[in-house]
Amino acid sequence: MLNGTCMYKKDKTSQKKITPIVADNLSVSFGSVNILNKINFKIHDKDITAVIGPNGAGKSILLQTINGLTNIQKGKITFNSFLHSDDIRKKQALVFQNPTLLRRNVLSNMEFIANIYKNIDKNIIQNSLVRCGLGGYDQKSARLLSGGEKQRLSLARALLTKPSILLLDEPTANLDPFSLKLIEDIILEENKKGTCIILTTHDMAQAKRLATNIIFMNKGEVIEQKNSKTFFNKPETNEALKYIKGEILL
Numbered sequence: 001m002l003n004g005t006c007m008y009k010k011d012k013t014s015q016k017k018i019t020p021i022v023a024d025n026l027s028v029s030f031g032s033v034n035i036l037n038k039i040n041f042k043i044h045d046k047d048i049t050a051v052i053g054p055n056g057a058g059k060s061i062l063l064q065t066i067n068g069l070t071n072i073q074k075g076k077i078t079f080n081s082f083l084h085s086d087d088i089r090k091k092q093a094l095v096f097q098n099p100t101l102l103r104r105n106v107l108s109n110m111e112f113i114a115n116i117y118k119n120i121d122k123n124i125i126q127n128s129l130v131r132c133g134l135g136g137y138d139q140k141s142a143r144l145l146s147g148g149e150k151q152r153l154s155l156a157r158a159l160l161t162k163p164s165i166l167l168l169d170e171p172t173a174n175l176d177p178f179s180l181k182l183i184e185d186i187i188l189e190e191n192k193k194g195t196c197i198i199l200t201t202h203d204m205a206q207a208k209r210l211a212t213n214i215i216f217m218n219k220g221e222v223i224e225q226k227n228s229k230t231f232f233n234k235p236e237t238n239e240a241l242k243y244i245k246g247e248i249l250l
């Protein structure tokens with residue numbers, strides 16, 4: 001503390017840990033509309049966090065905010081006490097709900113990221129593609145991939161960068177059961193290697209299978225953050241109880 005104000009680290013973060021992630025009264029609005037409202041949470045590096053809640057709760061915007069893509073109006077988010085920076089963004093990867101791919105073939109989409117990040121050779125590219133079930137897809141036009149294949153290509157690209165924080169927005173929403181298992185296994189493997197994973201999902205069974213930590217949101221607010229078992233066994237709020245039971249939240 002200095003003169004009553006907390007000093008946040010601003011020095012180079014390239015070699016440094018960027019977890020825990022702490023949101024402190026974080027608020028984001030678009031124009032006059034409040035989208036995230038005074039959000040607080042703490043996410044540890046060992047966590048797989050599932051952000052859950054109804055449509056429009058603010059889950060995707062929260063992931064984008066963690067990735068530094070929104071303007072924070074009030075409050076703050078810190079990464080091991082560091083404020084956001086290009087270095088921190090480079091250590092994260094965000095796989096969007098509707099991924100944007102280059103209008104080129106699968107391999108070019110991978111090489112594009114490899115060229116930005118350097119030190120990513122052909123073997124690493126092929127390994128990522130195979131892990132995501134896209135072995136042999138090199139020459140296929142990304143534009144012509146199915147929804148699920150696009151999502152898997154987007155994850156394969158994200159894995160190339162070996163992120164410390166992997167943000168996945170509904171990563172299995174369009175996937176068949178085989179692909180779903182493939183992606184869930186990758187999530188668990190990456191987490192075991194030390195990657196902090198934050199995903200959004202509407203699949204409560206998936207949240208139970210994967211998550212150690214739950215952030216439950218509604219109407220732009222974090223209503224509960226809990227250890228996954230505690231959350232599902234004993235939600236603290238009526239809203240969470242209703243949501244788990246599949247009832248409409250008004």
Ligand SMILES: Nc1ncnc2c1ncn2[C@@H]1O[C@H](COP(=O)(O)OP(=O)(O)OP(=O)(O)O)[C@@H](O)[C@H]1O
Pocket residue numbers: 030033035053054055056057058059060061062
């Ligand atoms: N660019 C934008 N401008 C204005 N409002 C936006 C914008 N993007 C999102 N919103 C609004 O922010 C709110 C939260 O959106 P968000 O996409 O985060 O919801 P979500 O929880 O991810 O929902 P879903 O489960 O449907 O994916 C919604 O009411 C949405 O309409």
Ligand SMILES: [Mg+2]
Pocket residue numbers: 059060061097169200
């Ligand atoms: Mg969303």
